Amino acid sequence: MASTTARPDSAPATALDDRCAHTLRKLAVEQVLAAGSGHYGFPLGAADLVDELFSRYLRFDGTAPQWPNRDRFVLSAGHGSAMLYAVLHLAGYDLTADDLRAFRTLHSRTPGHPERGETDGVEVTTGPLGQGLANAVGLAIAETALRAQLGADVISHRTVVLASDGDLMEGIAYEAAALAAEQRLGSLIVCYDDNDIVIDSAASSVMSSQGVCDAFAALGWRIVEVADGNDRAALREGLDEAFEQGDGRPTLVRVPTVIGLLSPRAGTSASHSGAPTTEEHEEIVRALGLEDVGPFEVPADVADRWQAVRECGAALRRQWEEAQGEAWDRHARELAEKVAEARERILELPAPTAPVATRVSSSRALAALPGLDVGILGGSADLAGATGTVLADGGIFGPDDRRGANIRFGVREHAMGAIANGITAHSVLRGIGSTFLMFATYEANALRMSAIQRLGAIHVFSHDSILVGEDGPTHQPVEVLPFLRAIPDFEVWRPADDLETRVVWAEVLATPDRPAAIVLSRSGVDQIQALRTPDDIAAGAYVAHDADEPEAVVFATGAEVTTAVDAAQRAAHRVRVLSVPNLERFRDMPRDRREELAPSSLPRICVEASHPMSWYGIARDGDAVIGVSGFGASAPAADVAAEHGMTATAVCCAIERAIQ
Amino acid sequence: MASTTARPDSAPATALDDRCAHTLRKLAVEQVLAAGSGHYGFPLGAADLVDELFSRYLRFDGTAPQWPNRDRFVLSAGHGSAMLYAVLHLAGYDLTADDLRAFRTLHSRTPGHPERGETDGVEVTTGPLGQGLANAVGLAIAETALRAQLGADVISHRTVVLASDGDLMEGIAYEAAALAAEQRLGSLIVCYDDNDIVIDSAASSVMSSQGVCDAFAALGWRIVEVADGNDRAALREGLDEAFEQGDGRPTLVRVPTVIGLLSPRAGTSASHSGAPTTEEHEEIVRALGLEDVGPFEVPADVADRWQAVRECGAALRRQWEEAQGEAWDRHARELAEKVAEARERILELPAPTAPVATRVSSSRALAALPGLDVGILGGSADLAGATGTVLADGGIFGPDDRRGANIRFGVREHAMGAIANGITAHSVLRGIGSTFLMFATYEANALRMSAIQRLGAIHVFSHDSILVGEDGPTHQPVEVLPFLRAIPDFEVWRPADDLETRVVWAEVLATPDRPAAIVLSRSGVDQIQALRTPDDIAAGAYVAHDADEPEAVVFATGAEVTTAVDAAQRAAHRVRVLSVPNLERFRDMPRDRREELAPSSLPRICVEASHPMSWYGIARDGDAVIGVSGFGASAPAADVAAEHGMTATAVCCAIERAIQ
Missing domain, CATH: 3.40.50.920 (Rossmann fold)
Structure with missing residues (x-):
């Protein structure tokens, strides 16, 4: 990360930059118009920022969307999907004008909110506010861990978030922010689109954007202020500062924008959602000065600018591929081998003869899982001991030790679940979180987000029933198992004894694309006497x-x-x-x-x-x-x-x- | 709230004060010892603060625990229940030494975490971290609204929270804190027991208590620092400042304490939970200087001091009763009459003949509910328009208008749910919250906390299925109805047309002690043609x-x-x-x-x-x-x-x- 920008040239902002941003605006509005629904106010406001980020700061190659060392871009404000699709289309990802035309239709690659797996370049599924921001903390943790493990030549990239007022009102954002600062995730940059509008009112009537920035600063973030998020020179100044090598703190860039800029509804809640009328659309296109460009078409000079951006990114990627590709592939292979060995080890552990709580059996299995060596990174929301979730290497992941696999999440269940998803979304790692089963209710949305993305995050829950005993009804789940089982594509395991627990761990390790909950008892259970094979259990x-x-x-x-x-x-x-x-x-x-x-x-x-x-x-x-x-x-x-x-x-x- | 303290005398701290705090410590430790489980570290650290609060600052009468104008005390750190029971016992609530002896046993009045309805003096059920703090914001909102409605002579009291490090790591705390500041809830005081210990480690390894205070200040709180939470003079100085009439901001009092003070495990995570050994217990009692006092007994001088406190509180209560009791009772009666009238009005609304979304039918029903006049106070997490949750009086509750019934919660679902619970827990009001059904997963624990306390909070959820359409899977609930239905004692309504929706509202209004979810469609539904009575539907x-x-x-x-x-x-x-x-x-x-x-x-x-x-x-x-x-x-x-x-x-x- 030697230079600030991805592109070596450092020209001042030009009229072409504006045309590029206007093209993004045009494509975004055209999608919403075609679908008859969606959100165009956000794209109109954030287009300059998005154009600037993708054309000058982010390193990516649209033709190789899985390039491990790409910068990760997360649109936490997932309702701005039309903007994301527009920029991915221009930036060379496999997303055609026809895809844009199919915005929000069945089986399209352009769903209403960005969905990982449906669209190249979408790193995580977003929409439920705050999730993307917390996912990004997980992505940055994964990057930091892999950088320490493999060296900065192999992995060293930024994680860049575009977040809205709504993201920064959600509690999960503060949990994630506190952890990101504590963990000193210097490669994490959150751009805060401060448009002062929420759905029901001016944002300032329910939040103070200055208060948000001050709170992030208090939690340990570096704050960068952009004077005007719709002014290219101001944006460039702010982003240069943000992308400079900082002091290890994560960075919040406050980017004031005007929602619905250049539309008749500019600056009002009315531009938040819903399609523009035909007249409004015509007025917008006129204001953009793109009346002569056909629907879903791109001006030639704009296409040329993007061609240069694409080539720059492809060159960076090829350079990495040649120098580091082999090291990366070897690491991935070795990980798979070590996981297979660990599975065997867990299955061969001696069975106890006396009653043992399954949370204890689980902790014994984990004692055979050497953390980052098998690609598992995570921990507990302040219940590592009680849930028995301590990875074998014993180290605590943090600013002083990037090789420890155990993350102390603090009492922050919701962020924990979303961060585990982000770790898993990065590349080869799997995130793990743990708490009491009752507190799955604090991270319920993050659990379904594991499933909706088929991210093999591992969620360990102990103290799984009224048999918790003295702690009483606030700590005794009744409704949680039905809830977990009703989440589509989510594996819910509740093992009955030591062997079952070990088989569950082996099975979870063998299915890296399946999110799983492992539900464990607080108290001792008998060992089942029947003859049974691991396959029977699985x-x-x-x-x-x-x-x-x-x-x-x-x-x-x-x-x-x-x-x-x-x-x-x-x-x-x-x-x-x-x-x-x-x-x-x-x-x-x-x-x-x-x-x-x-x-x-x-x-x-x-x-x-x-x-x-x-x-x-x-x-x-x-x-x-x-x-x-x-x-x-x-x-x-x-x-x-x-x-x-x-x-x-x-x-x-x-x-x-x-x-x- | 003319004077700072509840008791008119303002003597300096004495040895008797220490003995009183030590008696609290003794009773708390004895409970944990008797149960063989629980949390005694917190009580040992917080006893000076708790003794100080209950003996000098809080206005209450243990013989009249429902006195409407009492100060509300919320132990957000519910695991410190033994401390709460000890002080309630001493302060004259109906809680005997035998009750303390029965700590954490079946059907006792002293469960592991405080449970509203089981124990006089327990305002809300706490234990799941952060809930109590957010409930307290709801209690303070209710107090503020009733004060504006009935006058400060009738209602004007403080809401005082005792929160732990864990409470202040949860995202819900930041949501609630931001809202409390925005709402300028000057009667809310949160004491932060800053003991620097969480279960897994020193708290400082996962949070900075200075950062927490600075973040609260950034969000708009007044911060009061106590130099030493185990020094009575320092405590009194800090609490005097906190309880002074402030400038309208809510107040966070940082109270540094030593967890497990005077025990062999002082200052370590080991004192967080679990019972002391017999030896440790003896050592603690010796350190307290109370070896000569029998188990669950109270020294005579300590009992005398509490007698004076009780009499002072009882006098305050009687004085209020004589001057304001009638006004209060009349208000409660009138509320009930107006609710009955509103029910009739809703049932008599004209039925539409064309298809109408049930969220629209619900909004029409609400248009016949004049907010605070019928005791309903609340709103939406930034989806008032979409969910149709706007109360008839139309006003927005806030610093400039305490008579508006509509609260703009911001995009803060978890705090919204818990605040609705707090509003409902106060006395005669019912809290209401609303969002899309998908985002019930953001407030899942708050929903069950409505049910566990039988608080008639009303939770409105629209956009209730995959028929949400274009917004896609992140906004389309699949698992939420099973989850809601699996919560014990929770009414889940999913009306099918306009008349059903109105009957549901009438039924919810008629059952003020039953928490309910009202689940509504986004799109139009046909009107059912069958002959049916409201009773059929209900x-x-x-x-x-x-x-x-x-x-x-x-x-x-x-x-x-x-x-x-x-x-x-x-x-x-x-x-x-x-x-x-x-x-x-x-x-x-x-x-x-x-x-x-x-x-x-x-x-x-x-x-x-x-x-x-x-x-x-x-x-x-x-x-x-x-x-x-x-x-x-x-x-x-x-x-x-x-x-x-x-x-x-x-x-x-x-x-x-x-x-x-």
């Missing part, structure tokens, strides 16, 4: 206890498998117990395998210390679900269990009732 | 379309009722459609009523544009659930619906298949 359900010609089937997960097996042994009837570490995988099994495990002629009893909703589909009319549909209580775990009928005796009674 | 399910001797029953909610009725009309068979505005109420109906609505002999088809999990219990083997189990897509709503089979044609096919 399949989602298997027979944990059996009888000849069983008369009923009990389904259970996690700590309740101990309870269910205990009940089955006490019952006067012949009972099979299925352990179901992954309910959705069981549901997805072929029908005949499900029938084999749980013959439909037999009564079923489902046992899980959670809201029964997850089991309604398994339990049929007349079957029993033993769950928890009220809040828990503060008392020793055994008393809470008895109070809620979550005991072997209760399960035993349910078995007897079901069979009779 | 019961949770009724026949929205019928046929003689139906051959199948379709269950639907919200916008999908339109789809289902359309399908039923097209089907070649005789089909009944049930509209189910409240699924849990349907489940709770007597079996024979359910059988009447949906005879179990008939096949069932459930239709809801959400994860099918909610319906598994209704749909039996062979029945159909038409739901959404993947993420949505960015496209016009009709295209998204077609892509996901959420159409009348698809429902019609399912009906035919089910009958054959």
Whole structure:
């Protein structure tokens, strides 16, 4: 990162620069007009900044969107997607004028909010405010870690965010900002589009942009002020300062702009969302001086300028490829090998004979995972000890040690989840976060954002039910398992004993593109005695206890498998117990395998210390679900269990009732 | 609030003050020792502050815990519950030594974290960090609004928070802090127990307490520094300053303390949680100089001091009761009458004949609700227009107008939810918040905290499914309805048309102790033609379309009722459609009523544009659930619906298949 700008030339701002920004504006407005919906006020205001960033400061090659050492650009204000698509189109990414024309239509590469995986150049899916900013902190952490590991020649790039007023009102932004400053992420630059407009009103009626900047400064950020975000010279001055090698602090660049600039609705909430009328559109195009350029077309001089930008980026990328490509590829290969070795190690760990909490089993598995050596980076929201989430290398990732794999997130669950997503989105690393299952509710949106992007972030949750005991109902999840299971494409694991926990870890390691929640018990569970293979467990359900010609089937997960097996042994009837570490995988099994495990002629009893909703589909009319549909209580775990009928005796009674 | 302190005498700190604080320490540690678990480090550090607050600054009468004009004390650091119970015991609340002995046992009045409704003097349930602080902002808003409405003679009190490092790392704290400053809540005082310890480490390794104070100052708070939170003179100096009439800004008092003070683990993370050993306990009692006082007993001089405090508080309360009690009671009565009138008005609104979005129907209902006149106060996280959540009086609640009922929360969903809880917890008001259903995930914990406390906060959510359309999957909830329905004691309403929406509002108004989510469509829905009474709708399910001797029953909610009725009309068979505005109420109906609505002999088809999990219990083997189990897509709503089979044609096919 020797020079400030990506392009060596350092010409002063020209009329062509304005034309380039105006072309961005035109393309953005045309998309919104074509779709009949979207947001054009943001693009009109931010076009100068975006043009400046992509044409002079960011290093990228649109023809190689996965180039590991590219700068990462995150549009945290995802509603400004039309602007992003416009610039990606011009900057040489695989996004055609027809793609722009298809804005916000089914299966297009230009969805309403940017979606990772749908469009080259979209680093992360954004839209829910604040997520992108926190993702960027994760991207910058990944960059910082890989730079320390592989050297600055291989990885050394910036992460640049474009954020809106809305992003900076969300609590997650302050969590992420505090952590970024604490971590001294000097390669992170957040451009704050300060247009003073939110949907309901002037932003100043609900926030002070000066207050935001002062708060970021208080948390440890460097603040750069741009005098006028719609003046190229002022922008260049501010961005030069921002992109200079700083003192290690992350940088917030305040860029005052006018929302809806050059449109009839300039500077008002009315320009935030919705399409312009035909008349408004014509007026905008006139104001841009581009009446002679056809829809979705680009003036030749503008195209030429972008051609130069593209060539510059491609040259940088080729240069890196030749010098560092091999080192990078080797690193990626070695990572995969080390992950495979770690999986084996975890599966071969000695099984305990006594009861052990699955959070302890999980911590033992993690003790065999040497952090960054296997590409895992993360930690806990101040519950590393309680959740057992400490990676083997033991080091704490921070300004003094960039090789430690354990991140102390502080009590900041929402940012933790989003940062884990950002770490995972970078390239070869996987982010990990952990807290109590109850506090998954503090990061609920970040969890679904893992899933929507198919980012293999790992979310560890211990203290997973009312059996938390004395800490009481505020710490006893009831609704969280149904919530996690209802998130599409999200793996929810609730292992029942030590071997299951280790198999879950092995399975999670083997599926790097699947986000997963690993849900763990606070207290000891028995070790299942049945013969079983890792594949049985990974399949989602298997027979944990059996009888000849069983008369009923009990389904259970996690700590309740101990309870269910205990009940089955006490019952006067012949009972099979299925352990179901992954309910959705069981549901997805072929029908005949499900029938084999749980013959439909037999009564079923489902046992899980959670809201029964997850089991309604398994339990049929007349079957029993033993769950928890009220809040828990503060008392020793055994008393809470008895109070809620979550005991072997209760399960035993349910078995007897079901069979009779 | 003429004088700074509640007690008229202003004696300097004495040895008796220390003995009083030590008695608090003793009682707190004894509780943790008796339970074998809990948190004693915080009480040992914060005892001087807590003793000082309760004995000299707070106005309360333990024998009248519902006195409307009492100061509100919120222990945001809920894990310090043993300290709170100790002081409530001494301060004359109905909490005996036996209650303290029963700490963290089943059905005790001393649960692990403070629970509103279980213990006199506990204003809100706390434990999940940051919630209490945000609740307090709601309490202070309620106080400010009632003061403006009724006059300072009737209501004028302080809201005082005790917060920990952990509270101030959570994003919700910054959302709430920004709003409190914007709202200039001068009666709000937050004491920050700056003990520099979090669970995993020294707090300074993950946060800078100076940075926190500076950030609060940047957001618009007055900062008061106490030199030493374990020195009574220093505390008194700082608290005098904090409790003085300020300039309208909320106040943060930084109180440096030593966690676990006077214990062998003082100043370390080891004193955060867990019970002391017997030896450690003995050492603590010796350090306190209270070896001669029996377990859970109180020295006579300490009891005398508290007697004086109690009498002072009781006198203040009686004085208020005589002068203002009648005015208050009259206000509460009038509120109830006006709510009843508003309910009637809403039910009598003219029904539209054309399709109308239920968010529009909801906004029309709200247009008949004159805000503070009916005790409703709140608004939206920057989506007032989109969700249609504007109260009739139209005014914006803020420093310039304390009579407006509409709060601009800014893009701060989590604080909004918790502030709505705080407003509701105050006395006669109900807090309301609104956003898109997707962003319920940003305030998930606050929603459950409504339910756990049975606080009748009202949570309005529009844009309730993939039918959001072009904004795409980041704005299209799939998992949220199952989540909301799995929260115990939480009413989830999803009305299907205008009349249902109005009945839902009437029902919510009639049940002030039930938290509710009102889930609304973005787009137009048909008006149901069936004959139905408000009671039918409020019961949770009724026949929205019928046929003689139906051959199948379709269950639907919200916008999908339109789809289902359309399908039923097209089907070649005789089909009944049930509209189910409240699924849990349907489940709770007597079996024979359910059988009447949906005879179990008939096949069932459930239709809801959400994860099918909610319906598994209704749909039996062979029945159909038409739901959404993947993420949505960015496209016009009709295209998204077609892509996901959420159409009348698809429902019609399912009906035919089910009958054959």
